[in-house]
Amino acid sequence: MKKILPFIFALALALACSPAEETDEPADAPAAAVTDPASGDNLPEAAPDFAGVVFSYADDRPADARADLSSSLKFAELILELSGGGWMLEIQNGGALGGEGAVLALLSAGELDFTLISEDAFDSAAPETPLVELCRFDGGVIAAGAALWNAFTPEEQSIILQCALEVAFAYGPPAIYDP
Numbered sequence: 001m002k003k004i005l006p007f008i009f010a011l012a013l014a015l016a017c018s019p020a021e022e023t024d025e026p027a028d029a030p031a032a033a034v035t036d037p038a039s040g041d042n043l044p045e046a047a048p049d050f051a052g053v054v055f056s057y058a059d060d061r062p063a064d065a066r067a068d069l070s071s072s073l074k075f076a077e078l079i080l081e082l083s084g085g086g087w088m089l090e091i092q093n094g095g096a097l098g099g100e101g102a103v104l105a106l107l108s109a110g111e112l113d114f115t116l117i118s119e120d121a122f123d124s125a126a127p128e129t130p131l132v133e134l135c136r137f138d139g140g141v142i143a144a145g146a147a148l149w150n151a152f153t154p155e156e157q158s159i160i161l162q163c164a165l166e167v168a169f170a171y172g173p174p175a176i177y178d179p
Helices: 004-017 070-082 100-109 119-124 146-151 154-171
Strands: 032-035 053-059 087-093 114-117 131-137 140-145
Touching (some): 053 070, 070 087, 070 114, 131 146
Parallel strands (some): 053 087, 053 114
């Protein structure tokens, strides 16, 4: 029985993370759902019938460091694409979660999945804070909560690292960190 439990768990995880069926119809779900309380714009939301996993993501860099959301939207697009349509990011920005300190607290508590945050804020976090730096570039640091990161399989970690590094190469010279 002990030998079959890991196999059942791996099979269940593989089925849960498998890409959605391919059809000729366009996908209903956008690459990201964006909340921008400052602008009041009508922003896209996840389709109610999205069957994949929706991860929370915060882009709470200070306004002077965040010219736009293009790097966060690119990360969301890559997550959706490279997961085969099985994962999606719901982006919170513009201080919607209370600023960088609050974002780091939420991330380390496991209440937020990913963030793009300023280097200064990330570097000011206590060394014992359970965070995983995925990459660092001119735009900031893309990080994950350690509990979430450790729950991913190596293959899933590879997908996320590939997404983060593609963003880093597209939006600024990257400084690669090996978690």
